[in-house]
Amino acid sequence: MGEFRMPSLGADMEAGTLVEWLVKPGDTVKHGDIIAVVETQKGAIEIEVFEDGVFETSLVEIGDTVPVGTPLAIINGAGAEPSKAPAAAPPIVPTPETPVVPERPVIAERPHAEQGGAGRQRISPAARRLAAREKIDTAALAGSGPDGAIVLNDVERAAAGRLAAKPPEKAQPAGSVNLEAMRTAIAAAMARSKREIPHYYLRDTVDVTNAQAWLADANAERPRRNGCFWPLSS
Known part of the structure; x- marks a missing residue:
């Protein structure tokens, strides 16, 4: 195998x-x-x-x-048979249970809202922090806490509703090639080759006098249009 x-x-x-x-x-x-x-x-x-x-x-x-x-x-x-199903695991011998020490009950504290003078919004500290992180305008929320205070659940519902309203991203078809990842890989490889691989450059001088003379003669024999001839490009 x-x-x-x-x-x-x-x-x-x-x-x-x-x-x-x-x-x-x-x-x-x-x-x-x-x-x-x-x-x-x-x-x-x-x-x-x-x-x-x-x-x-x-x-x-x-x-x-x-x-x-x-x-x-x-x-x-080659020639091997498919592997057989694994043998059943040996029975587990139960061990004596250790006495469980009951934990002290945790008393949930009632979320308190920040209070202030007239016109100040009543909102719990946890709700205020989440709203700031998610960039949610608390002025548009209706509080469900004591005396209409905004609590954490109110902000969580608003955040969930905003996510649900976003259009779903287009999923990449199965078996297709991720072109964005391919471009990233090509760019990284080119940058690395320029940065890490030694480069050398060759230069030489070639006499093209005869080639330029032939080009001038060939252009002189070409037909003219509107007083100008259409030259061959060098």
Whole structure:
């Protein structure tokens, strides 16, 4: 029995996303067969198996992103039978229960609202902090606490309603390539190559006198339009 692991498909690859299995449990596979599609930052790549055997089971769900070297599936060697179900675990012998010491009851404190003079809003400190964090205008909220004070539940309901009102983000189709991640990877690779890889530049001088003379003669023989001829570009 062997483990089929996430291969390294590039020097800078750290993880990959399983996009599709091209085989199913029970299929016979041979060395070099394409059995899965993995998406990296550079695109979707077909991966092959390096041993003969029977594809037994997948260990990773479609869409999961796992590091390089993570087992993706179990492949039995050629001629091997599928592995049997694991033996039943031995019964667990109950151990004497230790006496449970009852905990002291916690008395919930009544949320108190900040009070002030006339015209000042009544709101509990926890509700005020959550409203500031979520950027919720408490002046538009109706309090359900004592004397109409705004409590934490009021702010939580307002935050939940605002999230529900947002349009859902478009999900990426299954099996498609994440172009944004690909562009990021390409930009990072180009920047790293310029920064870390030694560069050298070559320069030479070429005599083009004869080529320029031929170009001048060729342009002199070309037809003219409106007093001008259409020259060949150098």
